[in-house]
Structure formats: C-alpha cells, structure tokens
Amino acid sequence: YSPFLCLLIIWFIVCLDSPLVLQSDRNVTVNARNHMGQLTGQLTIGADAVEAQCKRFEVRASEDGRVLFSADEDEITIGAEKLKVTGTEGAVFGHSVETPHIRAEPSQDLRLESPTRSLIMEAPRGVQVSAAAGDFKATCRKELHLQSTEGEIFLNAETIRLGNLPTGSFSSSSPSSSSSRQTVYELCVCPNGKLYLSPAGVGSTCQSSSNICLWS
Known part of the structure; x- marks a missing residue:
C-alpha cells in the first residue's frame, strides 16, 4: 500500500470509533522524529x-x-502507593537503596540480608529497629560492637542477663572463703573491656591481673 492509502485506512478506522490494531x-x-527528520x-x-x-x-x-x-x-521513579515484589528470592539491589518505609507482607518475616558483604543502615537523625509484639535478636559469627562516639549506651529492661560469662580466678588471704560453696559473684571489666565473673567478697575481687584479662 502507498503511505497515503495507509493513512486513509487508519483515519477511517479511528472515525468508526473502533480500536486501532497494528499487526506484523x-x-x-x-x-x-523532529522537524529535521531525526529520530x-x-x-x-x-x-x-x-x-x-x-x-x-x-x-x-x-x-x-x-x-x-x-x-x-539518571534515575527511575515509582510513583505508585505500593511497590510489591512477588519473587521467591525477594528484591536484589546492586547499590544503595533509599526509602522511608519497608514492610513485609502480613504473617511474613522482613529480612534484610547481604550474603557476601556488610549490611549498613544510615540516617542523619538516627536508626530505630523495634519489635512491638515479639523479640528482637541480633546474632553474628564473630564480634558484635555497640559503639557510641559522643553519647551513652542505655540498657533499659526489667531484667538484663549476660549469659556464658567466664569466671576468673581470685586469690584471697582468707582461708575460709573457699570452704563454702560460692553463690554470689561480682561482675568485673578487664582493661580491654572484656567482662567476667569473680567470686564476691567483702571488698571488690576484680583484678586486672586475672587469668581472664591476661589471656583475652
């Protein structure tokens, strides 16, 4: 067909208030194209x-x-009220992600994971992680650091438990101190910050020369 005939057919279909169908x-x-014919x-x-x-x-x-x-x-913008990813493996981002709200589906766990590198959450006015109706757990393979450069670290709870703390040795001049079974211990801190338990006495039994501090 000639270009004029094609335009005539398209105009005729549109005038009949019918869908415009292009098949190939x-x-x-x-x-x-612009006025100069450029694409x-x-x-x-x-x-x-x-x-x-x-x-x-x-x-x-x-x-x-x-x-x-x-x-x-420069960017991709999603203006819908909700972005839903239905894949079984979730969503994978190659670089940083900036969002005001991340929420899992009802009865599903929310999981943020970095399989081979670190997971970093940053905010100029603070980062808050809360579990309103359950437990909050933080586990790692090596060391867990809680650091505050200019403020303090608060542990505010009805009960604070420090499990599996090592027990350090303490040499007392009183021979009767070891005759009875020890039931009360003192929480001690080594110069390097490591915590350990020491048998409680009349005075403090924490010693910087404890075997725990020397071998830590």
Missing part, C-alpha cells in the same frame, strides 16, 4: 520483548494523570 509477522515499530523516540513491540528508546519513559494513571513509573538516564 515480525514486530511493530513506532518512530518519532527522537522509538517503540518496538516484538515477540519476546517491548523496547522503548527515548530520553524519558513515563507511565501515567488514567484517572488523574499522575506518574506511576518514569525512567531516564
């Missing part, structure tokens, strides 16, 4: 993929026209 055995390509945008619909080549790609809501999805060379 391979793909359908729509090009946009400024292209949309290609193929059997395996839909490709758009343009400076900015937008998907808008039909009701109010707000942007639901936009992408350009």
Whole structure:
C-alpha cells in the first residue's frame, strides 16, 4: 500500500470509533522524529520483548494523570502507593537503596540480608529497629560492637542477663572463703573491656591481673 492509502485506512478506522490494531509477522515499530527528520523516540513491540528508546519513559494513571513509573538516564521513579515484589528470592539491589518505609507482607518475616558483604543502615537523625509484639535478636559469627562516639549506651529492661560469662580466678588471704560453696559473684571489666565473673567478697575481687584479662 502507498503511505497515503495507509493513512486513509487508519483515519477511517479511528472515525468508526473502533480500536486501532497494528499487526506484523515480525514486530511493530513506532518512530518519532523532529522537524529535521531525526529520530527522537522509538517503540518496538516484538515477540519476546517491548523496547522503548527515548530520553524519558513515563507511565501515567488514567484517572488523574499522575506518574506511576518514569525512567531516564539518571534515575527511575515509582510513583505508585505500593511497590510489591512477588519473587521467591525477594528484591536484589546492586547499590544503595533509599526509602522511608519497608514492610513485609502480613504473617511474613522482613529480612534484610547481604550474603557476601556488610549490611549498613544510615540516617542523619538516627536508626530505630523495634519489635512491638515479639523479640528482637541480633546474632553474628564473630564480634558484635555497640559503639557510641559522643553519647551513652542505655540498657533499659526489667531484667538484663549476660549469659556464658567466664569466671576468673581470685586469690584471697582468707582461708575460709573457699570452704563454702560460692553463690554470689561480682561482675568485673578487664582493661580491654572484656567482662567476667569473680567470686564476691567483702571488698571488690576484680583484678586486672586475672587469668581472664591476661589471656583475652
């Protein structure tokens, strides 16, 4: 068909208030050009993929026209109220993620994981992690550091338990101190910050020369 005849057919279909259908055995390509004939945008619909080549790609809501999805060379913006990832492996981000709210599905656990590197959460006004109706657990393979550069660290709870603390040795001049079974211990701190238990006495039994401090 000639270009004029094709335009006439398209105009006739549109005037009949019918859907405009473009069919091809391979793909359908729509090009946009400027007044100089240069290609400024292209949309290609193929059997395996839909490709758009343009400076900015937008998907808008039909009701109010707000942007639901936009992408350009600098950023991708998702304007929907909720971003839902249904894959079994979750979402994988190659670099940093900035979001005001992350929430798991009902009755599902929320898991933030970095399989091979560190997991870092930063905020200029603080990071808050809370479990309103359950326990909060932090486990690691090596060392767990709680550090405050300018403030203090508060442990505010009805009961604070420090399990599996080592018991240091204490040499007392009183021979009767070892005759009875020891039931009360003193919590001691080594110069390097390590905690250990020492048999409680009349005075403090913490010693910097304890076997725990020397071998830690």
